[in-house]
Structure formats: C-alpha cells, structure tokens
Amino acid sequence: MEAYIKNLIQNLYEHYGYSILEIGEINGLYTNWGVYKKTDSSIDVMFFCNLEGSYQLNIHEIETLARKHLQTDNIRLIQAIIDDRLKIESNENGELSVNQEIYQQCELILINNVDNKVLYFSEGLKDKVQELATIINYTNTSQNRAAKAERPIITYVLIGVNVLAYILTAYLSGNIVDSNINVLIFLGAKVNQLINQGEYYRFITCMFLHGGIIHLAFNMYALNSLGPLVEKIYGRTKYVFIYFLAGIISSIFSYIFSTGVSIGASGAIFGLLGAALVFAVKMKNSVGKGFMMNIVSVIAINLVMGFSIPNIDNFGHMGGLIGGVIASLFLFRR
Template identity: 45%
Template structure:
C-alpha cells in the first residue's frame, strides 16, 4: 500500500469510526496543503494533521486547542533522530507504514493513539484475510511447481519433460491404468510436459482459483478441483489412447464452477459474466481443436465434472 493510500485509509476510518471531520491545513508559505481531521474532545478543539518528515515543520498551526501532527514514515529506524523541534515532541504521533505500527505516541495522546492502533489492527486483519482467500490456490500452484522442478531435474531439461520421466511420476497411461494403477487418474493432473505448459496452466489457475475459492469456500473448492480433475482423467482414459498430463482438466472444472456461480448469481453479478465465461470456454475449446497434442476429451470431462459437482455443492443462501 502506498503512503497516500495508507493515509487515506487512516483518515477515512478515523472519520467513520470516531466522528472526526475532514479539513484542510496549509503550509506556512501557503504553497501546499495537508489533510487534517478536527474534533471537539473534552471541550477542546483538536486537529490532527498528516505529514511526512520533509514537511513536518512547515505547517501553519491554526488556532486549535490541540494541534497534533501524525507523522507517517517508512521503515523507521528508532535510532535515527527525527527533525522535530523538542518543544513539539509531545504533539507528534509517529507511524511506520511498512510495519503497520505506532513508533511513538506520548502519554498525553494515548486516547488518539489507541484509536489509531485499533485501525492499524483492523488493516492488518484485512491484509490477512486477503492472503487467506487465495491460500488453497497458492498451495496448488506451489505443488505443481515443485513437481515440475522434480520432473525437470529427472529429465535434465527445464524446458521439456522426458516422456519416460512423466510415465514414471504418474502420467495417465491407459495400459498401466488397465493393469490396476488407478492412482494415475489423480497424479496426472499435477504433471506438465514443458515449461510453457506449466506457465499457461498456472496462470489460468491463478486467474480463476481465487474467485472459486472465495465463492465456494476452501473445502468445496478442493472438492471441485480434485473431482473435476479425476473426471477429466476418466474421460481421457475412456476416449483418448495417448499419454495425458496437466492441470487443465481441473482448471476447466473451475471454469464450470464459475459458470454455475454466474448463472445462479446473474441478478447480482449481471448476465455479462455468464457470457464472458461461455466465451472463454468457447475460445479454449477452439484452441484445443485447432492445436495438436491437446487432450480435448480431458478438458470436456473436467468442464462437465466442474459443472455437475458445483451445481450439487451450490447453496442458494451462500451470499445471503
């Protein structure tokens, strides 16, 4: 988050939560202005003004009973002296934007410091939730990347995977599955034939995964991903004789889940989302037909599996 965004966030939350009124404070030479907040506290007119280390001493202190400078810095080293006049040190609260923390708050300003502290904690919670929303997607991407690294090391080639290595690691091979190696229906979805194959699939997973993870929740997301991937492998086993690998079947399942979401929530998200998803599906089907060595039956199996399992898992009250 940029300094300006950090400052806007603080101003908005102080205004919304603690009834401060937004105002404008000018520099001593009247050439620039600063955001401020004013409020009457205990029969005193208090003003908070947001500054940085370059302009902290260049602000016109208007006639308030309490004039408090909120100094926002980045990567504060507490050993570094600050250019604040000694007589004003009790009127300054220092924040570290990068550490999302209060570096200095005098005892006299503990009430305001407590308000800012609660807002900083709230911001931290928001950031944690954002990260948590994509945890499963990031985990799946990580697993795919690790297995590709193993494949590349065994293949002695970072750009193209040796077919013998892929078979050894669990690619879908019809003859071996017929002999009882059913685990290949699962392991095949984590293997990739080359660096470009991996990059394209991981980009698609990165683009689609967070939406499905947020909409359906982490457990249902995993169920959709793995069942769609398994059905993709089954379709490939039944209708395609070639060796097959890749996460694209499971990713087509996420497209199916997105389609169900768009249809169910069309009154809230708009019909345009459904059209866009159908368009993306159509483009991918066309690419699959036009280009060689693409397991279209696996893609269709993943899409159908994703639609069916998402429809079963969907609850009408998920967004109520």
C-alpha cells in the same frame, strides 16, 4: 481518506460510546459527519479535515451548529487533522515539531493516515488520543491479517507442486524442454491399460505432469490467472475440493472416451472455469452479464482450440468443466 475517517467514526461509535453528529457541508470539512460524547465537564465534539481544509475552516460555523443540535453552550471542539504529509521533524537544537504550519482554532489532534500515528495532541486530550490510537492500531493489524488471508496461497502451492513435478520429469528425461513419454508413464500418466490393472492413483498423478516446458508454462499461466479469483470466491477448502474433483472427473472422462496417454493440469483448470461460470450465473445481477459472457467466451475459445489442435485431450477438458460446475453448484453460497 474517506474510508479511513469512516472507520474512525464507526469504531468511536461502536466501542467508545460516542454519538454521531451530522455537521453538514461546511467549507473545509472532509466529511459531513463528526462524533460527540458527554464528559463530566462538557460535551466533546470531534470533527475531521485534512491540511487544506484546516486552512479554510470557519470554526464558528461548527460551534454554532453543534450548540444548536446539542442544545447546550457547554461544548469542547476537537479538530482532528488527518493527512499523510504530516511528519515530526527535529531542528538544530533537537526540538521536535510538526513539519507543517497549523492554524489552530480549537483543541487539536494531528494524525498521519499512512504511518498510522498520532503525531500531536492538545493538552487534556490524552484519553481521546488513546482511543484513536487503539482504533488505528487495531485496524492496521486487521488489515495486515486480511491482506495475508487474501493471498492465493493454495494457487501458489498448486503451481509449486506442478513445477516440482516438472523438474523431476526433466531430470529423469534428461531434457528440460520436452518430457520423455516413458518417464511420464513411470511418474503416473493416465494410461488406460495400467489403470485397468488397478493403478487408480493415475487419475490424480496425471494432473501434475506435463509434456514440455511450453505445456507447463501455458497451464501455470492459466492457473495463476484464474486460480486466485476462484480461491477468493469459494475459500481455500472449497477451492481445493473443486480443483481435485474437476481434475479427477477430467481423468475419468479421458479414461472412458480416450485410449491415449493423458497428462496435464488443464482438466482441473477447466474445472476452475466451470466454478467461475457458476459464480457469474448466480451473481449476474451483481457482477453483470459482461463478466458471465467473458467466462463463456474463454471456455468456448479453449474448447474450439482443443478440437482444432492435435493431441489435445478434449474429453478431459469437458470432464473437468463438468466436474467444476457440479462441485460449484453444491458448494457456492451467495
């Protein structure tokens, strides 16, 4: 509620020429701040409260303070009651009325802050209500756009590509639990001998192949947990760059230091860990050292597990981590 009222006050000030009035702590007010604007006939003073506050409010205190501050008796008080319990109901005769009993002491505007609607206003306040309705509609539209923009679309796309690649692998392998090694090689696994023959595309294609349903599930769980954070911090374009650069460097490290067949998204995911680590170090004063230590501990645990479990491409993991750190150092903006 506080943010909702603050947004109304800020927009009335910025876009409609209102001035801000410090009312102070008066019993019943939701905020200590109101707005005022000079008209042809008076100075309109608008203040804000919720349902409970409207019953407790002493309008004369606000009137006295406003007259003293504005140095005029020619003021019009407007009470904006903002509450999600306010509704418009129809009685047996089809007449519309507000579902709550309102103690009206001055000019009145009723707003439902969840439905984002002005439900009632006193006669003569049409211009004020149009201003408020414009602000409410604009804010609601902006919030919807912001919510859509914040969805980790790239992470979902990457997960989708990995899952589709696994479905194809499972179909060709004839087994949904484990992948056939020959199918993986056919689809683009990292194989040093084939890369030596010029099949460099394998540095990328191996990032989207997995050796089994469990391998896929672990990596997609990690990507879904970490990806949205990195995508939000760096933005979608930089996120894609970090992911692919880390994945490619992971493949190169595996090519240089390991002769075995290598597959999986874990190298790119280690790159995202590196990106999160750069953010944590750069912003340690804001996010706290605890966040940085969490990232470090996750990296350390995964590396230790990698060295403890056979058939894990640890060089690929380290390469991805280094690639993510390098890319993030260049791309990060405070």
